[in-house]
Amino acid sequence: MIYLELFLTFFIIGIFNFGGGYSMMSLIHNEIVVNHQWISHQEFTDIVAISQMTPGPIGINSATYVGYMATGNVFGAAVASLAVILPSFIIVLTICKLIEKFRQSTWLANLMKDIRPVVAGMIGAAAVLLMNGENFIDWKSCLLFAAAFIAGKFFKVNPIITIIAGGLTGFLLYYPL
Amino acid sequence: MKNTYIDLFLIFAKIGAFTIGGGYAMIPLIEAELVNRKKWINKEEFADIIAISQSAPGLIAVNVSIFLGYRLKGVKGSITATLGSVLPSFLIILAIAMLFKDYSENPAINAMFKGIRPVVVALIAVPAVNMLKTFDLNYLSIIIVIVTILLISVAGISPVYVILAAIAVSVAHSVALTAKKRKRQ
Numbered sequence: 001m002i003y004l005e006l007f008l009t010f011f012i013i014g015i016f017n018f019g020g021g022y023s024m025m026s027l028i029h030n031e032i033v034v035n036h037q038w039i040s041h042q043e044f045t046d047i048v049a050i051s052q053m054t055p056g057p058i059g060i061n062s063a064t065y066v067g068y069m070a071t072g073n074v075f076g077a078a079v080a081s082l083a084v085i086l087p088s089f090i091i092v093l094t095i096c097k098l099i100e101k102f103r104q105s106t107w108l109a110n111l112m113k114d115i116r117p118v119v120a121g122m123i124g125a126a127a128v129l130l131m132n133g134e135n136f137i138d139w140k141s142c143l144l145f146a147a148a149f150i151a152g153k154f155f156k157v158n159p160i161i162t163i164i165a166g167g168l169t170g171f172l173l174y175y176p177l
Numbered sequence: 178m179k180n181t182y183i184d185l186f187l188i189f190a191k192i193g194a195f196t197i198g199g200g201y202a203m204i205p206l207i208e209a210e211l212v213n214r215k216k217w218i219n220k221e222e223f224a225d226i227i228a229i230s231q232s233a234p235g236l237i238a239v240n241v242s243i244f245l246g247y248r249l250k251g252v253k254g255s256i257t258a259t260l261g262s263v264l265p266s267f268l269i270i271l272a273i274a275m276l277f278k279d280y281s282e283n284p285a286i287n288a289m290f291k292g293i294r295p296v297v298v299a300l301i302a303v304p305a306v307n308m309l310k311t312f313d314l315n316y317l318s319i320i321i322v323i324v325t326i327l328l329i330s331v332a333g334i335s336p337v338y339v340i341l342a343a344i345a346v347s348v349a350h351s352v353a354l355t356a357k358k359r360k361r362q
Contacts, residue, residue, distance in 0.1 A: 141291075
């Protein structure tokens with residue numbers, strides 16, 4: 001039952017999403033590329049690019065995309081997208097009801113602080129996982145990576161501009177004329 | 178305070194449609210719409226909501242919608258706001274997925290994505306490096322970062338287990354801190 005599988009997978013992704021978009025990428029990758037093989041490494045990287053250029057968080061964007069690709073219909077996309085936001089719903093509404101207790105909770109404050117190195121590691125792992133032969137096809141890929149890294153890290157270039165520049169360069173380098 | 182569900186839905190749809198590049202991009206937009214223009218909540222309330230949405234697990238954009246919707250119109254309001262904020266990106270990605278099914282063999286698009294893929298990996302590597310600034314760098318934290326990377330990318334362990342382990346260690350840490358405090362008193 002593909003719909004149930006989609007629902008459960010994206011529900012789990014929604015529960016374990018600490019630290020926002022990038023940190024959930026290694027989790028999404030693990031579930032949809034490695035475990036379920038709904039999409040390939042390449043497609044996963046493409047979704048990340050598309051997600052950066054379109055509105056909405058990567059968690060929901062990847063759910064919509066994978067839901068559609070795995071089932072070929074809109075219902076699959078809706079199931080996956082709702083599943084990924086449902087845990088947030090339950091958690092945040094609980095917090096709303098217990099707001100005073102939540103504010104005073106040193107345990108949760110500690111958790112959010114303690115987990116930061118793990119979140120950094122999870123984002124790093126997503127980058128390492130995507131450094132593979134499918135995304136890096138030749139030495140030109142390595143140069144593109146280095147240029148984009150320097151642009152983002154030291155010149156704070158907007159990711160959308162970096163992706164557009166990557167697309168234009170890719171067209172010039174690889175389009176068979 | 179005059180606000181209907183349709184109003185709430187439309188405002189969050191507008192915010193959702195213009196939040197490109199992750200949840201944090203939506204914060205100034207929400208502030209402009211709900212605090213300055215509509216005056217549905219004041220600045221202090223807004224700051225509170227952002228702080229709590231950031232410290233709760235989940236997508237920050239979704240958390241803020243749920244929270245604000247609840248503050249304004251209860252559970253129904255939170256559902257309305259969340260569906261509003263998610264709908265634009267849902268429709269856009271759906272359209273792209275439909276197009277992709279037909280155009281994946283197009284040589285021009287293929288060539289562009291060959292250039293985009295290494296760039297995207299760099300875009301993920303940058304926030305990973307930037308995250309290192311959000312905590313004290315010492316032997317322990319550096320080891321945690323490296324072990325997390327190795328467990329997930331080399332050993333192929335699911336991030337779910339890594340997070341569960343981190344939660345367990347943090348709870349033990351909190352218990353130890355509380356015990357220490359009690360001893361002192």
